[in-house]
Amino acid sequence: MAIVKMNKITVLGLINERASLLKSLLELGVVDINEEEPGEGLKDKAKKPHVQADLLKVDTQISELARAIDILSVHAPVKKPFFSARRVISEADYSAIMEKMDEVFVKAERINDLEDDLIRMRSEENRLQALMHSLEPWLDMDIPLDVPATRYTQCWLGHVPARADMGMLENDLQKAFPEAVILKGRGDREHQYMAIIFHKSGESDVLPVLRNYNFSRITLRDVEGTARDSRDRLQSKLNALYKEREEKLAQIKELAQERERLEVVSDGLRMERARIETRGRLIATRSTFILKGWLPAELSGKVEELLNAKYFCCVTIEEPEPEEEFPVLIKNGPIVEAASPVLDMYGVPSSKELDPSAFMLVFYVFFFGLMLGDGGYGLILALGTGFILKKFRLEDGTRRFIKLLFYCGLSTMFAGILFGSWFGISALSKTALWIVPTENPELMMSWSILFGIIHMFTGFFIKGINYIRRGQIWDAICDVLFIYILFTGFVLSLLPFAPGLSVPSSSGIVKVGYVLFAVGVALLLLTQGRHSKHWFGKIFGGVGKLYDIISFFSDCLSYTRILALGLASAIIGDIVNNMVGAFGNIVVRIIAGTLILLVGHTLNFALNALGAYVHSCRLQYLEFFGKFFEGGGTAFKPFKANTQYIVVKTQTSEFLQSGTKAGVA
């Protein structure tokens, strides 16, 4: 339930065992390997191997497989469940497939070739269709279009603008040169198509007339005989093309049975790639190599045992120096692990501080519930996510997120019980165990701020623990205890202004507040300058710290969003219900009412759940983490199989699971 302690591991091994040792480490998946440069004295004897060429080769292979898999998913899609996890396969099955890798590559190549053919066919299809389209104006003419001239005549194909007067054109042409004939083709919106046949001697007489009418010539490509003949020929070509495409598609569909093998090999190569890349990071001499890294302390014994048993190598495990930062891995039990989606979005804590997951989860879930605030919505959320958790096998990240939503659903139900709010039905507000926020928003506002103050005080508490863990007791007293005194005094003295409470300003508790506030100010003024070296800083360092009161005040107000979002969802739920009551006719009320209720409540739920999710996040990130979070740690990134489709269950990974409480995330 915390940040996992890490040990340093150093392995000195033999080059000829390097590949299989790396394979074992990859299967273990618990060592974060550092990259180090050889020392000055060793520069000429030890260096890192060049792996660029190998990487390039594997990358090409991976992308070839990826393309094949993509093609399969386009032409032969498999329906995947909405939540799916990687397949688990045994080591035996895995190596059986990997041994026949060449066979799989042949298939992948076949799929890629077929797709290339399909792409070619698509452009051929476009070309044929464009040709057919260009034939359309000439379909009614029964002259061969591929004969531009005979011994004595010319035949020009072309068009004039659609608005040209054809009768006039024919008249003018007859006047200029009687041995000319116009054959009209079809027209479209812009052009009138025609063929003009005339005796060769008249070209100089015909041309000026045609030019007057803006005639432009066209040459048709790929025509034989009349337009109809050409069209039929093109159509039969197209049909053949369609048939061939069907065949190719059928072949691809048939190859879809190879999908699983393609996926396995692709993941196998991805692991291979990781091994090659890691090999390039290890310093090696002619016959030895050295590997340095971090691994969880609780697993170091087992890893050492395994490496020593299988390989001729020297393994050293060391604990880090007290001040040394190590990679951060946060490991929590099955309940608190739900905090990780929220924490991961913020950043990595430092390896020296307390893991805030558990505290944060409690407040996160509680605030989410108050903001969504409707028991009915909570019930739906909890049932939905609970069903998903029970029914599907999920990847770790997804499972944690769904689990978080499940808790949020429960918390929203709890808020519904407190507020008497169930699907915004106003009659049920009498069942409220606590406040009805819509009736008494002022009081709810004061409570929201109080929850905020508790939240922030918890933040200071964690800061105090961090100090104490490092032995800085005096800092804990000055920066946490004195702040507690100051802010408690501040809050108590402002009680008369709190809406909905009506505490008289003369009451005893307010007076206690004044005293505490004054004491707090005095203590801070005395102590906050203690880190300054100069006398000026020692005296006035505390004054700047008093500014924290203002930011504390604005932080407090920030928690009024709990009230605001809770009210918004409650009121809109109520409005949706009221709209249904507006219909007089009972039949209309049932039909339209059901629709309005469904759509309205779904929308309200979706918008407000999103609002509750992000605003609860914000309250953690700014108001809570701002009080103590140091951050700046580097995440623990173990050398492991980052696969897409499969998880290989190997003896090595089984060995690690046995005897330890749980696997490493």
Add this chain to the structure above:
Amino acid sequence: MNSVFSNPQFWAFLGAAIAFLIASLGSSKGCGIAGQAAAGVVAEDPSKFSSAMILQALPATQSIYGFVIAFMIIGKITGDITLQQGLSLFATGLPVGIVGFLSATYQGKVSTAGINLIAKRPEALGNAIIYALMVEMFAIFSLVVSILMLGKI
């Protein structure tokens, strides 16, 4: 004309109209510009749909706040409210309406920037949301102020 301005219901309705109308104009603008950016990013990478959608939806809340206040104002309108109450209801609509407009507009711009941010670094969704929520805070305050004002009428 005079009778309209001395009519308390008119002022109250005007307050409700301002609360919803102006705030929703802002939300429309904010969601609109963020949506355009989101579509551009998703065109390149469909897997960013849900993150872009979350950012796009953020400027919608100002409209919800305006809606809530408008509804609460309308609930207070009866046949026998005084002119003073009518004018107070009018004033109640102002914070959430006007602040909501600016807040939604600027939040839309920040969301757009956030969408561009996740286009380059998908893991920065949390940061993008926080930036946008900073702007939201003022709309929340205006909602709270409007609610508190309503409680006194």
